[in-house]
Amino acid sequence: MAYKAIADAPVVWNLLNGVVCLYKSAGQSCKATKHSFFIKLASELNSMKVRPPYTYVDIDGPTTKQMDVIVRPSYADNPLVCGPRYSADDFKSFVTTPLGFNTSGVMILGVNKGTKKAFVIREQSPLRTYRLKCALGYETDNLFATGKVIGEVRYKHVKQHAMEKHLSIVQASHQRIAYESNGVDPASQEAYELAVRGLVRPRDSKIPIIYGAKLISFNPPDFTIELSCINEYEDYLFAQVHTLGHRLNSTATCTAIQCVHHSFFKLEDALLMKHWTLEEVVANIANNNRLLRKQGRLSDNLNRYAAKG
Known part of the structure; x- marks a missing residue:
């Protein structure tokens, strides 16, 4: 139909x-x-x-004579009395x-x-991918663009290859954490067999793990990175941008964040x-x-x- x-x-x-x-x-x-x-x-x-209002049976007429049995719509169930049939609740x-x-x-x-x-x-514990737009050279009290600026630092020395290198380090270190949280040496045969079965998730569902970190665009002071992770939360992602800025001997603040992929659901x-x-x-x-x-x-x-x- x-x-x-x-x-x-x-x-x-x-x-x-x-x-x-x-x-x-x-x-x-x-x-x-x-x-x-x-x-x-x-x-x-x-x-x-x-649906129409519920009905009720009304017995009308004098009790000394034959009474009329009438089916009437219930005013108590009328939308004008009880409100619309459907509500958000x-x-x-x-x-x-x-x-x-x-x-x-x-x-x-x-x-x-x-x-x-x-x-x-x-x-x-589905994998989610976020696109974070960021800016070098300043930081705020809440690590996001809406916060109060609490410091400005030079940034022109930051190069694209250096940022890509640090993002790859973040990805590698988090993958190691995922294996170690399962009590497995990342270089062992057991780790290989674990990886073959699919995404290696930490035993503790509260541990954020970044499985992918890459640079999407670099136009200083603005840049965009993409992080694929599980068990993450907004402030944690903001902190990753902040830490990245410090590792590059500068500072960075997230200006916009968008979830572009959730499990097998895409933005489109x-x-x-x-x-x-x-x-x-x-x-x-x-x-x-x-x-x-x-x-x-x-x-x-x-x-x-x-x-x-």
């Missing part, structure tokens, strides 16, 4: 079960993004054909990995029955706010379901989780 042929809100509501890939704007929390998203969906649902949701307030980009949201799928995705899969419509969301859920079925071990875990109830 084509979506545009559906006029009944309850039918569309039943299609809103799955994982949605949204684009979160910077300067907004995940909670606020979710609320805005569900308000738009609820508003569109309420503009469709919703009606949706169940679960964010796989909340993005920071200053971070924009890919945000994975489980909706209604899709919260189970979102939970399983989070449990897999994310719905912009202008696309937060029922038609686009239903199509996005269907596409994401197809992606999930292709993900081998993740798909198996989803099936096992569903079997548990």
Whole structure:
């Protein structure tokens, strides 16, 4: 059945079960993004054909004569009395990995029955890739461009090859940490066998690990780096930029941060706010379901989780 042929809100509501890939704007929390998203969906649902008010049986007339049995609509269930049929609070949701307030980009949201799928995705400790725009020569009190400038340092001596070298050192040192946290020597046969099985994750899920660090552009004082990592958080990424600046005998501050890849979800899969419509969301859920079925071990875990109830 084509979506545009559906006029009944309850039918569309039943299609809103799955994982949605949204684009979160910077300067907004995940909670606020979710609320805005569900308000738009609820508003569109309420503009469709919703269920009629419940009815009640009214027995009317004098008790000394035959009384009339009349079925009337309940005013207590009328939208003018109890409010719209759908509201943002009606949706169940679960964010796989909340993005920071200053971070924009890919945000994975489980909706209604899709919260189970979102939970399983989070449990897999998915790899995420961030693009960080940075500036050399100054630092702020919160390590981000919105903070108060607390120091300015020269930066013209910083060269592209030196930055690339330090990023490769960061990547190598973090990969060593991933092996050592599993009690494995990175140069051993055991480490090779561990790597063959896939991404080597630390045993402690609270340890941030950077698996990829590369320079995307270099135009001093501005530069852009790309970090692929797990168990990260916004302030940790800001601190990496700050540390990089000091290693180059200067200082650096992050000016913008964007999540461009979350597990197998890419930036082009994310719905912009202008696309937060029922038609686009239903199509996005269907596409994401197809992606999930292709993900081998993740798909198996989803099936096992569903079997548990």
